[in-house]
Amino acid sequence: MVTPIDPTSAAFLLAENRSQPMHVGGLQLFQPPEGAGRDYVRQMFEQMRDVEAVAPLFLKHPKRSLRTAGQLVWEDDDQFDIEHHVRHSALPRPGRIRELLELCGRLHSTRLAWERPLWEAHVIEGLRDGRVAMYTKTHHALVDGISAMRLIQSVLSTDPDKRGMPAPWGMRASAARSRERSPAVTERDLAEVSVHALQTALGIAAEAAGLPGALIRTLNRSVRNETSALSLYAPRTMFNRSITGSRRFAAQDWPIERLRAIGKASGATLNDVVLAMCSGAVRTYLTELDALPDAPLVAMVPVGLHARQSHVASADGGNAVGAVMCKLGTDLADPAERLAAVHRSMKDGKEALSSMTPVQIMAMSALGQAPAILPPLLRMQGIVKPPYNLIISNVPGPRTTHYWNGARLLGQYPLSIPINGMALNITCTSYDGNMGFGLTGCRRTVPHLQRLLGHLDTEVAALEKAVGA
């Protein structure tokens, strides 16, 4: 069966090259149930592998069809082999989190081959404390990072005694709801906005690595309007260089209660506190490397759109995001002042965003989804400074403890997509009282990435002290 690929998915496929694989990842840590034997991880792997039927999303692969003049299409893989996609892996000794992050970085560095369905899952044993890890990898042409996490959450349960639960790629009753964006869905969701031309343009844009038409005009307007969501005041930093295809990954979580207390004491949101943590950590990291610019760094922060703004987003919620350019206040020495600067910048950005037209929001959203095609566009416009310095996302997750066939989910950490000119990506997600940070960077462009974890930890304490939380 051959089906057309929608323009956004095609853009992700075409923007991919050796230096910027376009897949998102997720790391999950599980605690085996009481009484689990030595063979538990193998059993878990076998349950993941031995699904009765695989959902269509996980069976299709992209192909250039000769019949449609070289256009990309989805085609079902007639040689589908689940053992290629679901794998049982192990960590070398001593089996610390360090070895796990190293393996995840390595797995995340390899492109998914177009000749097979664009996903992989690794059930990983060998953590010395007995926890079990799962790393999953899905091409952005199939799902965005948010949808990927939701897909995995959708097979979990709050009931520790429930068994017989399916793998995320197994076919199930709810599949119709969490299914991939089909062309029909995309067309319906875009129908309210007269942006068919834009949609077509996006397809062409990706081919040419630029975005013409309505989007250019939107961008030009943004360039000339300081109050808009698009900042062009980002300094040059070491993150804004060409990258290689190798990745390093670091992850850790902090109690949301601590972050909330900081927000409460300072009048900031939880998201502001997350951004201020990143700001302080990046400031320390760059200072240590003698590479902190005078001007504050700018983060692109995807934000969820409210009902009034979201008529351009798809029904399943996966794409209902805009982006705010947040000045991080990295020029300020005082943690409380940095937090105040972040809070102000986010407030301004969200107000600017809410006054945008649907077409502008759609354009912003497209930029947020396909940052890879922004830098070439800016070069086309004669703009050589980076539009922002890094991407920081914060995706809310479930608040309660979840289980998969009795195994307790302890934490989850997203792996994102660094791109040329944006070598560092920080994505956070909340779960069961903790905020999990996932830092994905180019191995060469962002040295000693793991130091940022220590700096984040220091920054939480510094913020607590500064605001009296």
Added chain:
Amino acid sequence: MVTPIDPTSAAFLLAENRSQPMHVGGLQLFQPPEGAGRDYVRQMFEQMRDVEAVAPLFLKHPKRSLRTAGQLVWEDDDQFDIEHHVRHSALPRPGRIRELLELCGRLHSTRLAWERPLWEAHVIEGLRDGRVAMYTKTHHALVDGISAMRLIQSVLSTDPDKRGMPAPWGMRASAARSRERSPAVTERDLAEVSVHALQTALGIAAEAAGLPGALIRTLNRSVRNETSALSLYAPRTMFNRSITGSRRFAAQDWPIERLRAIGKASGATLNDVVLAMCSGAVRTYLTELDALPDAPLVAMVPVGLHARQSHVASADGGNAVGAVMCKLGTDLADPAERLAAVHRSMKDGKEALSSMTPVQIMAMSALGQAPAILPPLLRMQGIVKPPYNLIISNVPGPRTTHYWNGARLLGQYPLSIPINGMALNITCTSYDGNMGFGLTGCRRTVPHLQRLLGHLDTEVAALEKAVGA
């Protein structure tokens, strides 16, 4: 630096697709030296990784160059990252040979991406008996299976106390000798034979998945000549079907002394005994699946060429092979009769081979190296039966115990290339008194591949009994 790719290497690159990755592999088992600590495998991995300089062969990757009208060229990888190529892996519990073979099969199933140099090495811990494994994978466009094994042997030593030994991919004094075929070398070696046309034809051939010109004429002659090395009497078997890209690998070794005693008692060569073992094992395997054809199976057996025949081979010996089509006698119930049939067929085949002209030998050699391009050629000629049923190679290795920085090499096992229509490949290599068998098969087309190991073992005993060894 951009250099042209010689036609044979280009053929291997172009013959590659999702179902038939064109890389060879090797599995080595080591015994850590006395007093090795828990961290030994990590140290070994770090020694393998932290080479001072990497040899040119391991730095180049293939690229279609626009400047040369889409022709393939080698280009140095300017983003070379040794950590992508040299990896530290571990086995899941219980860490038996079974888990090791499973991992090797999985690693061997993935294509090497053209965007990086075409090799990988995995230092593997987690075998429960404390042995350390190394799996290496190299594209056939860089080296053939024989050269790949020699490359690894070239860094080993017979001195258990020697230290400071380089990794196989490290630059070293002897690099000039064991270096990749450069275009200059190829041209010099082919100079004696007036086959420049053939060389060009081979390049075109690979593009069109057929072999025109001189090669077709050679083949046509062979088709009409029963005494030639090319057999067209192979029956259809389950091995001669389309394959998928997934592999399964099985390996084991037997004392050469036992095989030699069988040869001595029956007047057969060691290679004849190896072929008879395979014959008996395959016969039992097919009988169990109720799939044994009436006519005997035919194996393509690459053979080394003697001085008189080898003026077409390259200087480093990697390509100095022809091929004999050996009737395996799988129709005969008695092991001794099968061995006699194999011995007769090999003797006839080698005589036919030795009377071939240099161009014919070159053609045979090209077929042996690039079996992937033979079946389409035969279809082009209206021949639909398989030219042979499986490939069985036997490559002599070192006779004495070798070490790498004190780690004793216990055994080595080749992983080969199944192709469409040839789903099973058996490659053997001798080392330190043992004959190591490596069986590589398509996971789907050759079910229960590992059963062949038991059948091989049974066959050794049956041969011993039958010939009174």
